[in-house]
Amino acid sequence: MEIGQTAATAVRLSGLRKSYPGGAAPAVDGLDLTIRRGEMVALLGRNGAGKSTTVAMMLGLLEPDEGRVELFGCPAAQAVRAGQVSAMMQEGGLVSRVTVAELIRFVRRAFPRPLPTAEILRAAGLEGLARKRVDRLSGGQAQRVRFAMALAGDPQLLVLDEPTAALDVEARRELWAALRRYAARGRTIVFSTHYLEEADANADRVVVIDRGRLVADGTSAELKQAAAGRIIGFADPGMPVSQLAMLPGVLEAETRGGRVRLRTVDADATLAALGPVRGLEVTGAGLEDAFVALTGAGR
Numbered sequence: 348m349e350i351g352q353t354a355a356t357a358v359r360l361s362g363l364r365k366s367y368p369g370g371a372a373p374a375v376d377g378l379d380l381t382i383r384r385g386e387m388v389a390l391l392g393r394n395g396a397g398k399s400t401t402v403a404m405m406l407g408l409l410e411p412d413e414g415r416v417e418l419f420g421c422p423a424a425q426a427v428r429a430g431q432v433s434a435m436m437q438e439g440g441l442v443s444r445v446t447v448a449e450l451i452r453f454v455r456r457a458f459p460r461p462l463p464t465a466e467i468l469r470a471a472g473l474e475g476l477a478r479k480r481v482d483r484l485s486g487g488q489a490q491r492v493r494f495a496m497a498l499a500g501d502p503q504l505l506v507l508d509e510p511t512a513a514l515d516v517e518a519r520r521e522l523w524a525a526l527r528r529y530a531a532r533g534r535t536i537v538f539s540t541h542y543l544e545e546a547d548a549n550a551d552r553v554v555v556i557d558r559g560r561l562v563a564d565g566t567s568a569e570l571k572q573a574a575a576g577r578i579i580g581f582a583d584p585g586m587p588v589s590q591l592a593m594l595p596g597v598l599e600a601e602t603r604g605g606r607v608r609l610r611t612v613d614a615d616a617t618l619a620a621l622g623p624v625r626g627l628e629v630t631g632a633g634l635e636d637a638f639v640a641l642t643g644a645g646r
């Protein structure tokens with residue numbers, strides 16, 4: 348049997364801890380996380396939350412101080428050696444002078460069961476660029492070549508650390524389309540990001556990390572619901588913010604541009620206590636509201 352081939356669990360992190368020398372607080376502080384095969388999971392957190400450190404431990408590039416990393420039931424390094432796991436890092440030079448197709452053919456040779464070159468090019472949206480030299484590609488195209496290199500060996504698990512950092516909107520859209528095509532093959536994808544909209548649009552599951560700890564885990568709809576409740580907006584009746592904040596269910600109150608915005612866990616109770624208002628709007632809170640509520644970002 349191939350290593351861990353039957354394991355339903357792709358990633359299991361248990362009690363992970365990591366401190367850097369001189370760091371005031373641990374970068375990762377007791378993280379437990381299980382990811383099933385076929386999931387597309389976003390690790391979401393603000394700068395310095397511990398995402399990259401977690402990803403590096405997941406890939407066996409960094410040794411945890413405490414805890415364990417298992418990929419498909421094996422130690423990380425073993426799964427990586429067996430070609431089950433691949434990573435796309437943020438940067439990294441691409442050799443020059445060769446064409447995209449030549450580079451992919453070269454990379455394929457490193458793996459026991461690589462995908463066919465044509466399939467790799469198709470999956471990464473590079474069909475039209477096969478004959479182009481890699482040192483003449485745009486940033487977005489070069490990033491898709493990195494993605495193609497990462498999937499050449501047909502890994503079961505693909506880990507991407509901020510895959511769309513520094514890409515423009517169009518390049519981002521194309522990379523996400525390529526990633527979704529790969530996920531549709533039943534592969535597991537874990538990506539870190541601090542773009543809320545990317546987590547919202549692409550992940551089956553969003554794991555929010557803050558100060559090295561897991562602070563939320565669910566679908567983005569669940570996180571919005573659990574952390575942020577609903578948003579009530581209406582024309583400012585001139586009531587002091589402190590009084591608005593005291594209304595039943597209200598978690599946050601602010602006035603801006605002649606309107607009041609309340610975040611509430613119980614819209615009915617808030618509205619009943621508020622009485623009639625003008626220009627009322629009630630909406631579900633966005634992932635950004637959930638994120639602020641969960642991490643205290645912006646406080």
Ligand SMILES: Nc1ncnc2c1ncn2[C@@H]1O[C@H](COP(=O)(O)OP(=O)(O)OP(=O)(O)O)[C@@H](O)[C@H]1O
Pocket residue numbers: 367368370373374375392393394395396397398399400401541
């Ligand atoms: N090589 C290092 N040496 C010392 N401290 C580090 C090192 N790498 C990260 N840190 C610290 O560890 C903490 C977590 O950093 P990490 O890079 O894992 O966060 P992140 O969530 O990936 O952040 P970002 O979104 O900015 O990439 C931060 O406080 C950071 O300053």
